[in-house]
Amino acid sequence: MSHVQYVDELVKEYLLFRGFSQTLRAFDNDLKAEKEKGFRVDKIVDQLMQYIYNYDLTSLRELWGHLDTRMFSRLESHFASGIRKLENAVLKMYLVNAAVNNKQDRIQEFFTKMAPELQGHSEWKEWFALPFVKNPEDNPIYSVHFSRQWQDTMLVSLHNFLATIFQCMPQPTLLTIDEDTNRLKRLQEENEVLKQRLSEPVKVETVSDVNPGPTPQYPPIMDDFYIIAQESPLMENPKTLKSLIRNIGGGSSPILSRKPVTNIKKQVDPEIAPTKRTNTKGRLNSLSKSDAVAKRSISCDSRLTSSRKRDSSIDTAFERKTKDKIDTGYILLSQEEYTEHKTSIIQCKSNASGSYVATGDADGIIKIWTPIPSPKTVATFTSTTANSNKAVTALDWISKNERYFLHGDNNGLIQLHDTRDCKTLWEIQNEGSRIVTLLCNPAESTFVCSLSDSNEGKLLLYDIKTKKLERTLPMEQNVTALCCTYNHNGQLLITGLSNGNILIHDLRRNEIIDNLSCHSSPVIDIELINDYTNICAQSEDGKLCQRSLNHTSKTIWETKVKIEKNAVHGKLFTFDQSGSHMLLCTQSGGNIYKMPPGMQGKVLELGGHKGTLCCDWSTANQSGTCITGGAEGKARVSTLLSP
Structure with a gap:
């Protein structure tokens, strides 16, 4: 929620540009009266403390009720006890502040207004005696709440709780524009790096007719099988295995109601197939420039590439047809x-x-x-x-x-x-x-x-x-x-x-x-x-x-x-x-x-x-x-x- 104020200014600028003066005035008035304080946690905590220091119990309850209705009520049920403890801690700090400043009338007013709501809760049972206790800061029941350590801990807990909620709550599209722009920019930079890597020429040792040099070392036969195992379509695209399982039973499956495979070939994605042909051609051309590469390896690689292109096309067509038929796979x-x-x-x-x-x-x-x-x-x-x-x-x-x-x-x-x-x-x-x-x-x-x-x-x-x-x-x-x-x-x-x-x-x-x-x-x-x-x-x-x-x-x-x-x-x-x-x-x-x-x-x-x-x-x-x-x-x- 760090961009809320920035987006507010953008909205004001847009309204001013469009000449919506009345809307701009209404927007400014709403901003002045908003209780979320632009989703700034420090401002909300300061406002709560200001109500406590001014003994404004009504405003304190209204602000907490607004936060409860707007955000706390949407949390999981297991957060309810923690929210209740924080609310009780804020109310107890109100009483502590009144007791420290000898505001007995404020304490009496608090229990008069809050008694119907608090009398059924066990943790407030002993606090109803607070107006009649002299020097409550020395009483073991209340003394911990008068300590500076407890008050600081409560404020930090409240601050962290609100900050976590604001961080996790869903944001409107307008607030995520900046984040989406940065993500898109980062992806574009990564694409440019990958394109540069692909455009780099493959370094291949050439054999000179004048100085043939040492006899080239051909890769062993097992390397071809190793390439096949590593570059198999099943390893590259796990969905192929799922499609293979669905193909078991033939083209007349009563579940999928598929047409013969001959019709599927016509549905190959035009953006996928040409890409594979271009890559294959580029790869073969680069290999053909080197006479040192074994014909056996080139032949095997060509067969492998052709097989991969054919299998991927069929697999892509089948998945597209299946998606058209049963959508996401039910x-x-x-x-x-x-x-x-x-x-x-x-x-x-x-x-x-x-x-x-x-x-x-x-x-x-x-x-x-x-x-x-x-x-x-x-x-x-x-x-x-x-x-x-x-x-x-x-x-x-x-x-x-x-x-x-x-x-x-x-x-x-x-x-x-x-x-x-x-x-x-x-x-x-x-x-x-x-x-x-x-x-x-x-x-x-x-x-x-x-x-x-x-x-x-x-x-x-x-x-x-x-x-x-x-x-x-x-x-x-x-x-x-x-x-x-x-x-x-x-x-x-x-x-x-x-x-x-x-x-x-x-x-x-x-x-x-x-x-x-x-x-x-x-x-x-x-x-x-x-x-x-x-x-x-x-x-x-x-x-x-x-x-x-x-x-x-x-x-x-x-x-x-x-x-x-x-x-x-x-x-x-x-x-x-x-x-x-x-x-x-x-x-x-x-x-x-x-x-x-x-x-x-x-x-x-x-x-x-x-x-x-x-x-x-x-x-x-x-x-x-x-x-x-x-x-x-x-x-x-x-x-x-x-x-």
Whole structure:
């Protein structure tokens, strides 16, 4: 982040050049009011200390809260305890400064404002007695915090922590221009050095007719075989070995659907083949200038070069053809069908290891089964709702224990099931409501549940162990949460609403930090892509789009897909582990697309359904497993060979 101020000046210069005076004034005002201080760590630490010295508790809390929302909440979950310790250290330094300067009123004000937040934490238990302790610097409980060593250590730790975050956080393109320019310049210099090396003439000893000199020493026969071993295409290009393995079985492979090899020769890359001919010609010409080189070696080298050129051309053509056919290399190994359900499969979800799949249908039947090597039922659960309309509308596995899973139905019933003992552990009944979606937190033993009734929707957070309602999350009025997803550490919840908007909740503060207007119809499916900075959402009218969470007004791409209308849906799309490919439900079955799907062709068409209502993609093992559930009551298991 060392170039932020430089880029700010460039932006000002550009605005002034374009005559955007009002924009320039607004930009200057924003720079003066920014809380990141141009991402300068020393300025941020100085600002925090200034608030401490001025006893400005409100501004101190606002600045820390801004840093927490903007940066700390995006870190991995295991950083949470360290962040909390740093925050507590900053607050304790505030109290120490007030105590040293005999500001008892500031200490009283601190505990009055902060008591609701701090009273539940054990490390603050003894600090509530600070206003009543005389000479706290001599008390063994507080004395270490009054020492200069502790204060200096805390400031250094805070400085290093912020510097590390700023160094590792993703940067916008404008800030990386200078770095990219330097990298390009360095690569150009390296290319020039390599070109000079290639242009240097090969030093070959010539034999004079007048003074022939000593008899030239020819290389032994074994050297030719040594050259062949060293310059083999398999050693030079490891991809050739992969292509050789794929070629086993002939040109009529049902997997790759390749055409005869005679057609492949026409697809040789024109930039590769001429280069090889030129290099070969130059090499032979340089060798022909020396009569001292053995004809045997020249002949062998010519055959070797010709063979390498031919093999590389075929290999290049095959790889290009294969890439056109299956893109990055996903190969459909096998497909099986699970036919134990009698009605439409609405929900399907694999556990974390991919060993079990849970599917729920419109009759309230939940099947637990193994997808590999062939589908086999392990357990069956039935919704206990007395009402006839008991379709399974929500289903998810417990994140920290693959033995348990939750399901919700059309009549407000939530149940926790044990797959090993085949029993239901507890249930929660919400009378007069319908469970729209539920999702388990990836880092904590909680789950979020969306309810819908005749009046309004609710978004509830439950504790799994105690089945108690922890709190109701804030929501817009007269809307229902139709889908949701967590970020990687479970601190943020992204929710799609019935009015087409997307909410982002900060669960630690129980507040909405952003409200995005994305669609004109209800958002029925939503998911974060692998880097957790982009979100993909699908609406009821079939609009599928990707948005950036860093630039919420920016739409990266959007397209239209056909979905089953007037049907209860589960997960309609999901991604592979890299986030580069999408499994999408279509009317004829699941299709795999390269991202973005609206601009790329289908990579694989899985098929097998008359209407696809849900899907899941498990990448826990080397062979990825795609599960699709159909309106006809069949689940299709497609095993893929990952690239």
